[in-house]
Amino acid sequence: MKTFKGGIHPPEEKELVKDNPIADFPLSTTFYVLVQQHLGAPAKPIVKAGDEVKKGQVLSEPLGFVSAPVHAPTSGKIKAISKMVHPVTGLLAPCIVIDADGKDEWTDGLPLERDPSVMTKEELMGAIKAAGIVGMGGATFPTHVKLSPPKEKTIDTFIVNGAECEPYLSSDYRLMLEQPERVLGGTLIAMKILGLDKAILAIEANKPDAIKLMQEKAPSQIQVEPLKVKYPQGAEKQLINALTGKEVPSGGLPMDVGAVVQNAGTCAAIYDACAHGIPLIERITSVTGRGIKHPKNIKVRVGTPIQDVLEFCGGLLDAAKIIFGGPMMGIAQFSDDISIMKGTSGVLVLTEKDTNISRYSGCISCGRCVEACPMCLIPSTLSKAGEKSMWELAVNNDLLDCVECGSCTYVCPANRPIVHFVKYLKALQRAANAKKKGA
Numbered sequence: 378m379k380t381f382k383g384g385i386h387p388p389e390e391k392e393l394v395k396d397n398p399i400a401d402f403p404l405s406t407t408f409y410v411l412v413q414q415h416l417g418a419p420a421k422p423i424v425k426a427g428d429e430v431k432k433g434q435v436l437s438e439p440l441g442f443v444s445a446p447v448h449a450p451t452s453g454k455i456k457a458i459s460k461m462v463h464p465v466t467g468l469l470a471p472c473i474v475i476d477a478d479g480k481d482e483w484t485d486g487l488p489l490e491r492d493p494s495v496m497t498k499e500e501l502m503g504a505i506k507a508a509g510i511v512g513m514g515g516a517t518f519p520t521h522v523k524l525s526p527p528k529e530k531t532i533d534t535f536i537v538n539g540a541e542c543e544p545y546l547s548s549d550y551r552l553m554l555e556q557p558e559r560v561l562g563g564t565l566i567a568m569k570i571l572g573l574d575k576a577i578l579a580i581e582a583n584k585p586d587a588i589k590l591m592q593e594k595a596p597s598q599i600q601v602e603p604l605k606v607k608y609p610q611g612a613e614k615q616l617i618n619a620l621t622g623k624e625v626p627s628g629g630l631p632m633d634v635g636a637v638v639q640n641a642g643t644c645a646a647i648y649d650a651c652a653h654g655i656p657l658i659e660r661i662t663s664v665t666g667r668g669i670k671h672p673k674n675i676k677v678r679v680g681t682p683i684q685d686v687l688e689f690c691g692g693l694l695d696a697a698k699i700i701f702g703g704p705m706m707g708i709a710q711f712s713d714d715i716s717i718m719k720g721t722s723g724v725l726v727l728t729e730k731d732t733n734i735s736r737y738s739g740c741i742s743c744g745r746c747v748e749a750c751p752m753c754l755i756p757s758t759l760s761k762a763g764e765k766s767m768w769e770l771a772v773n774n775d776l777l778d779c780v781e782c783g784s785c786t787y788v789c790p791a792n793r794p795i796v797h798f799v800k801y802l803k804a805l806q807r808a809a810n811a812k813k814k815g816a
């Protein structure tokens with residue numbers, strides 16, 4: 378079965394939630410919609426306190442091409458343009474607070490009924506851009522940008538990422554199992570935009586029922602490819618390598634080897650935007666871990682307070698840590714005063730037993746991190762550079778090629794927080810560059 382070099386085999390832990398069908402999350406009374414839901418330039422609020430809004434109405438407009446609008450998740454009144462903790466950066470960020478009116482009324486004209494197969498590429502792209510779609514696997518890069526490669530790049534491979542290699546999470550699995558038409562419909566739309574007549578839908582072999590169903594449902598242009606179960610099989614560069622044998626060059630992007638990758642959830646959102654004009658205002662999220670009473674897969678609106686989500690799932694049980702995303706690449710939260718975002722693929726609640734809070738010690742040069750690294754880096758060198766804040770040394774040792782997958786940290790017998798060192802070094806490098814530019 379196809380795979381990449383390196384990687385690890387952490388316990389899958391998917392049985393906690395994988396067999397739970399997607400549950401509709403009831404409407405919250407108040408929504409906290411962060412304006413920055415994507416990578417790239419921020420969006421600018423165009424509503425003010427006191428305004429009445431309808432579901433799907435634009436709340437903030439993108440500032441630039443690499444940006445995305447944000448829409449109202451329900452109808453109601455804008456209570457405030459405030460600030461709240463951003464779950465990804467940990468900093469206070471602009472947030473639009475909506476008091477829901479409980480009517481959940483769509484803005485004028487939505488949802489539409491139209492046939493994407495008769496729409497032009499420009500109309501499809503316009504629908505995707507207007508819907509504020511971003512990478513829903515967690516990367517949150519604006520989708521219309523990924524689907525607009527520069528003219529000099531020849532794209533010959535479109536991959537739908539259904540690997541879901543992060544332990545615990547099952548949101549993409551449930552989506553493929555319960556709503557395969559949305560994923561396949563979005564795949565056909567993306568193929569049309571890219572001018573391709575074939576695509577690969579990649580799924581890890583630990584989801585045999587999703588593989589079988591997709592093989593039955595997919596049209597002949599979409600090849601369903603089972604992949605070996607190994608972390609981080611769903612990382613873009615590893616997925617491309619496993620399926621095509623090509624290596625994205627150092628500092629390069631998938632389009633440099635002719636590939637575009639979109640997550641399965643993103644494809645479903647593409648379908649909704651093109652067939653129904655529906656913006657990205659809700660997503661499927663796995664709420665899981667031994668620290669939550671009743672793990673569930675939920676269909677939840679963007680901006681829903683996390684306290685409501687935890688309560689809906691029965692509340693906490695000896696919870697020690699709340700993570701947005703999975704245990705490998707997710708981000709631990711220091712507060713539960715946060716809300717669901719477009720990229721929240723999971724809310725993982727770990728007990729103390731499931732966390733590793735041991736102190737780290739010196740590197741014993743065992744080489745396990747080197748063996749595990751899917752990017753063929755020397756993580757031990759990066760961690761030593763991190764201890765001494767030597768970002769230039771780290772850059773010379775391919776710091777910027779690190780995909781922050783956490784495989785090195787997972788295998789390190791000295792418990793060295795290598796990914797944290799990497800993130801710290803990248804921040805130092807960005808700060809030094811900004812200083813040089815006088816920013």
Ligand code: SF4
Nearest residue numbers: 750779780782783785
């Ligand atoms: S160095 Fe980066 S890419 Fe390599 S294993 Fe560690 S986190 Fe992953």
Ligand code: SF4
Nearest residue numbers: 740741743744746789
């Ligand atoms: S796994 Fe840890 S102890 Fe071993 S070489 Fe890497 S950083 Fe050093």
